[in-house]
Amino acid sequence: MARLLRPETVSQALRLLADGEVGTKLVAGGTAVMLMMRAGLLFPERLVALEHVADLDYVEVEPDAVRLGALTRLRDLERSVPLASALPTLARAIGFVANHRVRNRATIGGCLSEADYASDPPAVLASLGARVRLRSVRGEREVPVTDFLVGYYETVLEHDELLTEVVIPRPGPRVRTTYLKYVSRSAEDRPCVGVAAYVDADESGRTEEVRVAVGAATANPFMLGDVAQMLGGGPLDAGACRAVGEAYERAIEPIGDVRGSSDYRRKVTGRLVARALETTALSGHGNGAFRL
Template identity: 45%
Template structure:
């Protein structure tokens, strides 16, 4: 098998031009942690690789009074350790801190974990709960896509063939948010079930690692509107999420097992959210 053609653009414009010319054939390489796995397992054989490591304008963490901006090439470790993120978005810093191991977090990037759309990744559920928006750029311009709408299914996103993720924008919230990760195997494993919850006026609960995309049911979250969060209400919302989701089965747990865990983790996430 021939080695893939290698490109290492030095500017965002050069990378976008390659995407415009070659479309999805131009496979983008950010940290490479996920791509390396699927290539080594011969699950994916790209013909062209476009490395983004030489584009410094994609590596940044910036915040103002309204918004946190994370560049696509910002590593998980940088998000985890950033004083700006820890102070203004502590649940997000925590979420990135529980991904795999420090070695992986030093390599994996924000843009990569979003664009890979791997159902068993930690950050997407938390980003969706926080109302994050993904910035997609092409030579045609820029658009923002809500995180909840960005992931369409396992390894499938709303990106156009000529687009690439350049940053993720997370609004500043005056409310609280929490992230829970249930592992069924080792401490560095991916989640069997994750539950992210945020409240700022309304309630958003997003369950991850159980289906092709993060699971959010606004009609169930509406049960909390105007109500005091009690143990009974938290359990009811957990049960309804478990009933609404069609979980998958994998090495971390069967669909039946996941359904039971969903009810428990959503309840616990709500207890954590309202007890704080």
């Protein structure tokens, strides 16, 4: 039966992790850990509960970046006025996770550390170029979310590391962002496919930077690196949106699961990418998140 440890500071938690004891599991909000324990997938010998760790529950909006403490609950992020005004698409997308009871407990650090592919925040964070701060007694490092998530339920976290903060660069005033969540079973299901789009274009519509991250379809958010190049700096008109969608449809190799077969997801991805770009660039709906 698992021992339970309840550190009260980050450094206490890091010292506990530093001993390298096998079978140690961190638990923050506990929703994911409980699901895995109940499914018989996890048999921790030592639970390190982060419930009482102080000072990791915050939203800090700075001129260049927004910083989210890892133990900030999804519900608090969703309802944070500063976050909603700085990064409305992210705040709204976080409100799409599961239901209010889960969001009342789940934390943003736990959400990322669990690395569930069928989740909304990772794709949005990837499209925004977010980074995570990882701390251990050895020191700390910052890793882009796209490098942090490496596989199904797999991250680059070392056994002695703790995700302490999510850092999101603030987009410039021209940037428009959208997240489209497509669900195939019920309104509060995990996404079948989620698409986050980031478009930086001038008044004439010439695109400077375009990023599209597809979530829930592959092990980690799927991004093609050269979308703006694909467009040749040209305007993001309906034809261009469709072309990018088709490029994603050709390139992605989605997982098949209860929310859709691989083939189905591939087709959904193509349409959803095109629609996300249209919504961002053309429809005037930019900066929002929508459930389909």
